[in-house]
Amino acid sequence: MQPDEMELARSQKGFMPDSEGEALHEAGLRAARSGLGPLLEIGTYCAKSALYLGFAARRHSAVLYSVDHHRGSEENQSGWEHHDPGLVDPATGRMDTLPEARRAVESAGLEGTVVLMVGESARIASAWATPLSLLFIDGGHGEAVAWADYRGWSRHVAGGALMAIHDVFPDPGDGGRPPYEIFCHAVQSGLWSTRDELSEGSLRVLERNGVPGRPAEKGSALGSSSPGASAGTCQS
């Protein structure tokens, strides 16, 4: 990563420690180089992770789609721990992170690389048909939303391509369960292999098993167990 790129990504508002952002960038480089398809992230917020991935995509002339409804997750709302009053639209009183994200992408010179997609993740997933070289899951961390993201998007990851999940905490004292549960579910489905050398902190990276480049069949990347079923035995 170029020093000016790193400086921009590090200083952008968001929820991505430097070391995890740099690991995400490395995974992004690998994906963009593979030519298996575009990269896609769920959870733009103010585009911090989009800069880490966007710089990687630009290096290899790939595209990053970044999905968010820009209304914030539960913990971003007024009165919650991660609320930022500077991100409230004064006209409506609602959270709106799109202007900040858009400014960040423009300042980074990434408008030709990063496509901001505004909407509910599951709704966009239901109409998506393009195989992905990398999927980054960092949207809502509640059970229903996290599982909807996994179910809606993981099937679009091409064979040999990557899926990164943020905020995977084996110890419940460190953070919420759903990202850990979907990570464990993927590991235990046998459809994914962990890529420990690309993982860092709470950022876990998996590679889709199967024929390189072939899109996963509908539903096939999901495995068969139910939400939460694998949480007690994974610990990876």
Ligand SMILES: C[S@@+](CC[C@H](N)C(=O)[O-])C[C@H]1O[C@@H](n2cnc3c(N)ncnc32)[C@H](O)[C@@H]1O
């Ligand atoms: C943890 S933040 C993402 C942080 C970001 N990746 C970064 O690097 O700073 C989660 C984001 O997911 C978005 N989000 C939550 N649920 C969503 C959903 N169902 N559809 C689309 N976006 C959602 C929120 O608006 C919020 O901006």
